[in-house]
Amino acid sequence: MTSAELRGQAATPAEQARQILTSNRYLVVATATPGAAPWVTSVYFAHQGLDTLWWVSRPSTRHSRLIAANPQVAITIFDSSVPVGHASAVYAEAWAQECSSELAADEVHLYSKRSIDDQVRAWTALDVTGPSELRLYRAQVTALWILATGDGPDRRIRVDTGSSQRTLDAQHTEPCDTRLTHPTAPAKGTLP
Incomplete structure (x- = not known):
């Protein structure tokens, strides 16, 4: 289903978000250095529900090194092929980490x-x-949010993912999964 077709349906925000995740193959993950310099990259992804996303990368890539230093990420998933004014998108705040060997074996x-x-x-x-x-x-x-349609540019609607969500703030230091260890950030001013 295209973004335009999705717009015409009276779906709940969660149903719309699920459809966007299912119909798109790439997500854009935004990372930042410890000094807050931004970096974005696109990756092929898989998902389970609205609250868990997976991708495969090399640990040596810039985004992977930045995730190791700062696991707080922002994610956007959207269809870039639709005409202007017909977009649908999912926006997310998340904790990202390289899966341990045990978790990778369980979830790959x-x-x-x-x-x-x-x-x-x-x-x-x-x-x-x-x-x-x-x-x-x-x-x-x-x-998680979806892009509202028919109400001008960049109005977002909060989506209940159906799971217990944590508030993402600068004080939060818990890893996204207790089986994953929280990385130690490199010295300030160094790029991982």
């Missing part, structure tokens, strides 16, 4: 299912652990 099948459905390839724990150059990353959404 969820990423693999979407990849297979898209006729890309199957993924196993061996593809994202051990000597592999790639790792599975997981973002746990703490707040």
Whole structure:
């Protein structure tokens, strides 16, 4: 279903968000250095519900190094092919981290299912652990919005994801999953 078709339906915000996640293949993740210099990148993703997103990346990439230093991220998922004025989008605040080997083994099948459905390839724990150059990353959404349609540009509607959400603030230091360890930030002024 296209963004334009979704706009014409009287769906709840959660249903609209779910449709946007399902119909798009890439998300944009915004990260920041410890000194607050921003960086964004797009990645192919899989999701479960509205509150968990996965992607595969190399730990050596800039966005992965920045996530290791500062796991607070912002995410946007949208269809860039629609005409101006017909966009639909999901915006999220989240905690992101590289999955431990144990968590990757438990959850890589969820990423693999979407990849297979898209006729890309199957993924196993061996593809994202051990000597592999790639790792599975997981973002746990703490707040979610959709772009409101028909009410001018950039008006967002808060979405209840159906799970217990944490407020994302500068004082929050809990990792997104207790099986993942919270990384130590590098010295101020250094780029991971």
